[in-house]
Amino acid sequence: MRYSIQGMIDKTKKQLLVEDGKIVDIGEFGKGSLTGARLIETNGSILPGFVDVHVHGGGGADTMDASEEAFEQIATTHAQHGTTALLLTTITESEEAIEKTLSAFDPYRKRNGAEIIGFHLEGPFIHPGKPGAQPKEYIQPPNVDLLRKWMAISQGTIRYMTVAPDVQGAEALVREAKRMGVVVSAGHTFTSYEQALTSFDWGIQSVTHLYNAMTGLHHRHPGLVGAAFDREEVYTEMIADNIHVHQAAMKVAMRIKGIDRMMLITDAISAACMAEGGTYSLGGHPVTVKDGAVRLMDGTIAGSVLTIDQAVRNLIAASIIRVEDVSFITSLNQSRLLGLPFGRIEIGAPANIIAMDEHLNVTHTFVRGNLVYQQ
Ligand SMILES: [Zn+2]
Numbered sequence: 001m002r003y004s005i006q007g008m009i010d011k012t013k014k015q016l017l018v019e020d021g022k023i024v025d026i027g028e029f030g031k032g033s034l035t036g037a038r039l040i041e042t043n044g045s046i047l048p049g050f051v052d053v054h055v056h057g058g059g060g061a062d063t064m065d066a067s068e069e070a071f072e073q074i075a076t077t078h079a080q081h082g083t084t085a086l087l088l089t090t091i092t093e094s095e096e097a098i099e100k101t102l103s104a105f106d107p108y109r110k111r112n113g114a115e116i117i118g119f120h121l122e123g124p125f126i127h128p129g130k131p132g133a134q135p136k137e138y139i140q141p142p143n144v145d146l147l148r149k150w151m152a153i154s155q156g157t158i159r160y161m162t163v164a165p166d167v168q169g170a171e172a173l174v175r176e177a178k179r180m181g182v183v184v185s186a187g188h189t190f191t192s193y194e195q196a197l198t199s200f201d202w203g204i205q206s207v208t209h210l211y212n213a214m215t216g217l218h219h220r221h222p223g224l225v226g227a228a229f230d231r232e233e234v235y236t237e238m239i240a241d242n243i244h245v246h247q248a249a250m251k252v253a254m255r256i257k258g259i260d261r262m263m264l265i266t267d268a269i270s271a272a273c274m275a276e277g278g279t280y281s282l283g284g285h286p287v288t289v290k291d292g293a294v295r296l297m298d299g300t301i302a303g304s305v306l307t308i309d310q311a312v313r314n315l316i317a318a319s320i321i322r323v324e325d326v327s328f329i330t331s332l333n334q335s336r337l338l339g340l341p342f343g344r345i346e347i348g349a350p351a352n353i354i355a356m357d358e359h360l361n362v363t364h365t366f367v368r369g370n371l372v373y374q375q
Pocket of ligand 1: 054056089122267303
């Protein structure tokens, strides 16, 4: 299939020629070889599609539902908000439940919506004292054999893993994960600044939902936040929903990490894009949604109902980021960290593209050149 997409790139009206899922030409609107192909006019700004490395669910479906129907529901829900690639994110659960989820994924299946690039294992190898909303009873010490087994069950699709660096056995796990090509992120931890720096040397490259499920930035005990700020090369995830992190703390993090290391995530659960006020589930545990906040029955924040487009609007509204820098923190950094070909509008790149109107609402989502969503 060959067609062209019209939209604004760098404030100029341009046209992208798309063929076999790739961008094959880019030029000024209406010029040369670009004409003749079927034209889709977006009249919006063209950006690389968002890559969400931390998303549990959406549209009523949860990763832990362990079915292709659930996975597709998550992928189509978030595609409506500009996500073109995502990592299905598991939570700390029984080995059986995690294995059921990993084995339910078919990496070769054709789906609607965002492409699913694999799994993010959030737990069970985390600190029992910082579970967040994850069920504490299933937290277990780092287990290299289990990770190898799970990698095989998932057909090699575990791409990213959240690990607490301050539990016995973390070093061996991090080193083995890295050897297997899994990117490791530090999170759900009490780790000290010193321990965190050591764990970056083992191979930890990222920090899971910065500020949340870790100690705060104390001036004598800077902890993981201080370590992430100190080490320029470390990537940080951030949930920019104005609930998990105060605007001032988001601004500080953005200034320090810069547009080259910040990654917006949703940490969205099944309730994302569903009606407020109802009771939903996070991996089978009941949660409520009120005023945009998701909480367990005891009041603990339990993921979000955020979508990446809303996160972008939040940061723009608070003057924390400029529109021209959005694609770094929504797509390019995630792609660099995971070795994915996304994040740039250029010839030869996969046509994972979105269009946004002047209010930063997503009007079109293309995945590998297919129009999967139109407003
Ligand atoms: Zn999460």
